[in-house]
Amino acid sequence: MMKRILILCSAAALLAGCHIYKPYSRSDVQTDGLYGQDVPADDTSSIASLPWTELFTDVQLQPLIREGLANNTDLGIARLRVKEAEATLQSSRLAYLPSLSLNPQGQLSSYDGAKTDKTYHIAASAAWEVDLFGKLTNAKRGAKAALEQSEAYRQAVQTQLIATIANSYYNLLTLDRQLDISSRTAESWAEVLRTYEAKLQVGEATEAAVAQARASKLSVEASVLTLQKQIRAQENSLSILLGRVPGSIERTTLDGQRFPDTLAVGVPLQLLGRRPDVRQAEAALAQAFYNTNAARSAFYPSITLSGSAGWTNNNGAAIVNPGNWLLSAIGSLTQSLFNRGQNITNLRIAKARQEEALLSFRQSLLKAGCEVNDALMQWQTANSRLKIIAEQVTSLRTAVDNTQQLMEFSNSASYLEVLTARQALLQAELTETNDRFDQIQGIINLYHSLGGGAE
Template sequence: MKKIIICLFLSIGLGSCHIYKAYEHPDMTVVDSLYRRPVVTEDTVSLATLSWRELFTDIRLQELIEMGIRNNTDLNIARLRVKEAEALLLSSKLAYLPSLSLSPQGSLSKTENSKVTKTYNLAVTADWELDIFGKMTNAKRGAKTVLEQSKAYRQAVQTQLIATIANSYYTLLMLDEQLGISRRTAENWAENLRVMKALKKAGQSTEMAVAQTEASKLSVDASLLSLQQQISEMENSLSSLLGIAPQAIVRSTLNKQSFPETFSVGVPLQLLQYRPDIQQKEAELAEAYYITNQARSAFYPSITLSGSAGWTNTAGSAITNPGQWLLSAVGSLVQPLFNRGNNIANLKVAKAQQEEALLSFRQSLLDAGKEVNDALVQWQTARQRLKLAEQQIESLQNVVRNSELLMLHSSQNYLEVLTARQSLLQAELTVASDRFDEIQGVINLYHALGGGNDIKNN
């Protein structure tokens, strides 16, 4: 019998070794092949380590981002979730200590033809569960991973907030640029209409041409109103992000914005360090791992020590006054034998959820790689389009100059000069759009790479 008991305890001890094993980072070979394009030269700026203050150098924008970090509702809620997780972790750490409670009792009793008997117990009770098979250890580690999830979520909200504020700010700058170009376009069409009316009086144009020119001018006037509406709506949206009442946003101009000429996305492994959503997914995987360990520990016995100490005026059948000390101690062991399959089912569920968390973590890596590649292509393509558009503007500027010279020294009329100017204004609108697309590529790269070390700097 003694040998059987020893073998039983040895098997329990060996089987419970895995319960205390800490979570280990899974081997993800897919990380090395996330980027389709090779990393640029070593002397380029790596967005994976660049903070938003270094990337967005516009003073006005920096003031808006700082205001948003202080006031944004979603970010403040994320901060509160971190505090909640910290409180849960503290609770799981205190679970190792015994629980104490004061349980005073008093009674009155009386029988026929007898005096009233008064008794009391003034005792402090204590319960202490021994963590022999890792139940509380895994609960504490699981609470720690929940805290890591909350911190990663806070960082994700802050990174998204910074990217959204920057995108809204640069959208305003683009709309301002388009509004200025559209106003010059409207002035050009007004001059065009005046020339067409003059040509009609001279018999060199028709009423249809005048009406078509006037319709084009009215279309540009309507677009001016649409742009003004978009600017107002964007200012209102940005004010909401900043946690302030709708108001005009003080800002710079699009042509004053500057960014590094070259970027490096770093190595794919840095995504694990800086992408908050990946950190959150891995924390969820670690939590699932510890929940599985908790489900395993449910198969092993739990040992609880209990005791009480206090003062009483009753001891057995004899009543004494003054009172006497009351002391008691109890040790209990509970070994699950049959729980209608609940423990087995809980373990199977926990294992399945751990596999789900692993797949979700792997997919988050693939999604991160896709976002980085897409943002990199967007930035590079926009830069190439911008160079072509700037070359087009140079050519159209030559066309305008030549048409003006030809009008002075030949029979070319002013209408052709206006047409050349109109083409130049349209090209300038294209340049503004391409410039904004290039900036959006930078913002998307910043966001896709995890927003640098923003949490460390705030």
């Protein structure tokens, strides 16, 4: 017996060198320069390490995010997938244990009117597959990788949900701001129109000036209606994300938002452990690796130990008689002889899928680096534009005030100058609002692209 055990242990050691028992290890990946710009190698601080409650401090936004995390259907489905993967992993662990069954049998028989014979068997049986060739081990490791993949997917859905809710909320604030600007502009044009109509009565203005002022007023009023429609549509869209019926959304104002002046991104290598979709792709690669090992295991035989024990009265004793012991033990080795070609094909498929998973993993890392770079550029560009547009708005407000005064008191400014100044101011204020939203959106995108909000 000892000799057989030594032989089996030696065989297992040899097979481990044939990759059947080899665990997954990450292949070399290149992360240098992944962000498209120089990042200090020792600067590991990142805004992704901040809880979302510390980045999104708006008192109306935080309850919305919590509501979305609790009620969003996509996130709920992702959580259920995690539970399914946990059950699958538990099942693969139980496969190491022997299967037990109870097989009671009773029989009554009589031939040609003879006395009835009563026999019974009360036996329990067990079967245990010896995992000598890594079949069960690779199945368990693959199930664990699948669980990690499902958990990473849940986190990816969560980070996307937080970013989408925040983005939708700040878009609402932007639309509110644009509606306020347009409404005030419409009121201003109404005042200008009244002034021109009064001047027309005394011969100080022309019909063309009055018509142009009225057209400008109507144009702004039309844009107000468009903005109101966009606000309602955005509220409805956000309500769906929150898992509630469409309705109004309580919110603050765009001017009251505060964010960090500087944003740290850390080093690209951190994306491997922090970004959920990258971890999901690597978990898929690990699962494919173990599937390949399992395909290799199919070339080796299956060893099963089984046995049974119980009582029987084969000689026709009474049912109440405990009968005699019935014991059996069987060891079986099964090796398929005619499906080697199929096993070779399955191994080729598994290897191809593993290579595919490796390419997907590398692509997910490149995509992550690209998104970080885009978000950084979006935030930096918006910051620079805001400084320029703020000066432009200040200058245009001065120009509007001056032309308005010249028109009202000295008639030295034409209606065309007033029209041009007001339209330029309206466009500049709307552009400033868009740039402010672009700046906030850059922060949201950067936080999401770095893997923030996963926990």
